[in-house]
Amino acid sequence: MGGDLIITGGMPLNGTVHIPAAKNSVLPLLAAALLCNGTVRFLQVPHLADVDTSVELLQGAGCTARWQGSDITVQGVPSTCRLAPEAATRMRASILFCAPLLARLGRVETVLPGGCRIGARPVNLHLSGLAQMGVHCREEGARLILTAPAGLYGADITLGFPSVGATETLLLAAAAAQGETVLRGAAREPEISDLAAFLNRCGGCVQGAGTSTIRVQGRRMLYSCSFAPMADRIVASTLACACAAAGGRVELTGCRPETYAPLLEILAQMGCRVETGPESAVITRLGALHGAGRVFTGVYPALATDAAPLLAAAMLAADSASSIEDVVFERRFGCAEGFAAFGAAVQVQGRTLDIRPVRQLQGACARAADLRGGAALVVAALAARGRSRITETGYIDRGYAGFAQMLAELGAQIEREMPRESASEKKTPSKKQN
Template structure:
């Protein structure tokens, strides 16, 4: 969508938001649809830039993929073994489309995947696992060519790190391979459980998803199904941190608090009131926000790496020091320069962001450096006094659908200023919300 975000901060957030489906679940599910002989229907999918890029990849492979209202239907008959380079280079998740095409066609060509520049994100775990399953890998500059002349076969694979992407790639390869695959050291994230549930609904046999050891009995053909992806725990985390930073009372529904519990626990330690139910959480911040001390991200079930910049934005408003270290990506805090523009006292040392208290954040101009860092700058702007402008919002649009509307319905004074004199997408609170 693009355009700058114009935000007048200092307004508490109040209201209820139903959390949309998770981008980090939808993208691997769209890749998995390549394995299915019948129609796949994903329900209530958010309209995100990365979702549109995924549809380009599916259509480029010869499939029919289209929106039907808020749902997406895919009829998978892949005939082209080359992923559209422009779409593949746009996002990290394009690597997930390789294993299904390799399983169906025996060959796939792509470019090395793109995405946010938050640090090294190698695909060696993906490739070494596929090699153990019978694939041949060849890199020619930025091109990657995978072949499986004898088909994929089950293997006993141990991941050196519980990579979410590698776990998803190898599940997608194993579910249609010959024989059994045992994946040890697997990622345990809820999105892995969601992918396994989808594959099983389509006729696959995946056991142990959500634990460190996953077993897959290969099947030759999967059929289609209708499936509702899980709610987006990172969007929920974003809104929880926005409430903590700006103040107010926000209820988040449709997303189990258990999947982002570490973030809620830290916000509670910082002085927020937190009430949780099976599928909802209420965040209240009416008094002072306190520093969190030293905080670390980690693999699930620890604090999610994607939540690190969001939580850091809330920490900017605390009355004592905090530090947050991301153990996954070395450049997770590219948003630090933007924080400093708001008057925050921040310092990055290697993978750690150190935050000292300031009297008040001030409105400023800043540019989104990446997806979650851009959302963190929006949170800072909501807490700052005065008017702010956030540029390079295309990063934010990759992971947040209707972000302006979502925040405005909570009372935020926010609008999107489109380039070249286009009409603003204005969203201000209604009298009822005030």
């Protein structure tokens, strides 16, 4: 969408938000649609830049993929083994489309995936696991060529680290492989369980998703279905942190609090009142916000790495010190420079962000350097006195649909300022012919 976000801080947030479907679930689900015969429909999908990129990848592979209102339908029969390179370099999740293409066509040509610059994000776990399933890998510069001359076959694979992306890739490969695959050391995130639920709905046989050992009986064919992706626990975390930073009372519905429980527990320790139900949470902050001491992210069910910058933004408004260490990515806190522009007393030491209290954050201009860091700058701006401008908002659009409107409906003074059309871009009106 583009354009800068203009925020006047100091206004408490009040109201109710129904949390949309999770970007981190929708992207692997769209890749999984390649395995299905017939038309797959995904219900109530948020219109995000990364979702549009996934649709572009499907279309580039020869599939029919289109928006129908707020749903996406996919006829996932590919006609080419090449993933569009420009789209693939746009987001890291493009690697997820490789296993389904291998299952369908026995070959895939792509480029090393892109994404936010938050640290090393190698795909070696994806490739080493696929190699155990009969895949040959060759790199030619930035090109990645994968072939499965004898097809995919089941294997007993142990991941050295519970990578979400690698777990998803190998789960997709195993669903269409010959025989049984046992995946040990698997990621346990709820998005993995959502992907497994979809595959099972389509006739797959996945057991153990949500635990560290997943067993998959490969199926020759998967069928079509309609599927509603799970709610976005990171969007819920963002709004919870925004309420903690700005003050007020916000009710978040449609998202199970257990999926982001560590963040809610920390906000409660910082002085927020947190009330939870089966699929809702109410965050209230009326008094002072306190520091959280030392906090760490980790693999699920620990505090999510994506939530780290968002929680850090809330910590800026606290009356005592906090520190937060991200154990997953070494450059998670690229937002620290933006925090400093608001007058925050922050220091990055390795993977740790140290935060000391200041009397009041002040409105400033800050640049989003990545997706979650960009959203964190918005959270900080909501707590700052005066007017702020957040630039490079394309990063934010990758993971938040209608972010400004969502916050405005809670009472935030926020608007998107679109860039003015340059003189060279303006169209000269055509003269009417007599």
